[in-house]
Amino acid sequence: MSIDVMEHKANVVKTIDNCSTEEMLSLIQDAEQPIVFKGLCANWPLVKAGLESSDSAMKYLAQFYQGMPVTAYYLAPEHQGRVFYNDTLDGFNYQAGKLDLRQIFTQLTAPQAASIYMGSTDINQCLPGLGDDNSFNLAPLSPLTNIWLGNQTRIAAHFDFPHNLACNVVGRRTFTLFPPEQISNLYIGPMEFAPGGQDISLVNIDNPDFNRFPKFAKAMEAAQVAELEPGDVLFIPSMWWHHVRGMDDFNVLITHWWRDTPGYLGRPNNALLHAMLSLRSLPKAQRQAWKALFDHYIFDHEDGDLEHIPSAAQGMLTTPLDEINARKLRADLTNKLKR
Known part of the structure; x- marks a missing residue:
């Protein structure tokens, strides 16, 4: 080669x-x-x-x-x-x-x-x-x-x-x-x-x-x-x-x-569309605050970040997210989007 x-x-x-x-x-x-x-x-x-x-x-x-x-x-x-x-x-x-x-x-x-x-x-x-x-x-x-x-x-x-x-x-x-x-x-x-x-x-x-x-x-x-x-x-x-x-x-x-990642985790563009709905029109200061949350939970998270939370209590923060918690999260989102 x-x-x-x-x-x-x-x-x-x-x-x-x-x-x-x-x-x-x-x-x-x-x-x-x-x-x-x-x-x-x-x-x-x-x-x-x-x-x-x-x-x-x-x-x-x-x-x-x-x-x-x-x-x-x-x-x-x-x-x-x-x-x-x-x-x-x-x-x-x-x-x-x-x-x-x-x-x-x-x-x-x-x-x-x-x-x-x-x-x-x-x-x-x-x-x-x-x-x-x-x-x-x-x-x-x-x-x-x-x-x-x-x-x-x-x-x-x-x-x-x-x-x-x-x-x-x-x-x-x-x-x-x-x-x-x-x-x-x-x-x-x-x-x-x-x-x-x-x-x-x-x-x-x-x-x-x-x-x-x-x-x-x-x-x-x-x-x-x-x-x-x-x-x-x-x-x-x-x-x-x-x-x-x-x-x-x-x-x-x-x-x-x-x-x-497995298909049960869904398509990331769905998260982007939801962000368009709920975040894009916020004032800039609030968008920056949410950016900090996204950085913490999504983009910058590392192994070991959750050592302060018992494994059994991590729920949707579990990484990688298992199918049971993924389905619970999807159901919760679906119900909230209907309101």
Whole structure:
């Protein structure tokens, strides 16, 4: 296993060559930075089919398709593949609909300049059996495995709560990644209304308007870029913002998402929404007081902080929170939110 850190290019994601799957799993276990694993899935049949031709890759995928309609986006040529809002941010710049996957393939091979994009789609529901030879065995992590495909499209910078092992199987993709702390420099759009349902940066990364978005220059200083060839795998840590560009006429990505905590603990964005409801409108002095409470109980807590409380009396302060106390807490919250 050889490591090419490329320290002289701070904007390039660390790259590891000649790595086994076992070594990869060990390296990402505690990783807090993105990592590219060159050629780690190069032996997958779909990768090999894609290297032959786009048509070979589509034929390979079609043999697993059972007819389930999938959601696809159509973008007119003037949008140059950028999946985004309309000009007034009260709608989107694409048309979305349910299509047969073979219809998508037909449109992708048509002589047109329009952009076609199929986003996150469960591989086991859409293409049962494809994952047998075209995904990693991450059983201990219980990942959600999805497939993404399209032509030359651009997906605005967004974040995901789960960790992501993104396998670039057909075509080339470029990821531009930003650390979580760069959120204030990314100019995030509306929370409850966004393409794909996930908050996105409003900055056009290919042609940023620094007059409108001056702090984005700082975000770019902190950005890391990964240019992926077929067979390359990118580890994206939880909460890292990432802009994704499909470089070729046909691109396919297979992702594995997983979280570090059990599902019964819920999604952290629910806590953020509740904070929007109950904290955001408070006077600044009160917000700062609540910030101190959050820092104490949530963000800065350490092992040993609760030694002054008997274990049996710690209740919801127990770390990690067990399922019984989690359910009690959820029930209590549900009752209070009904008032």
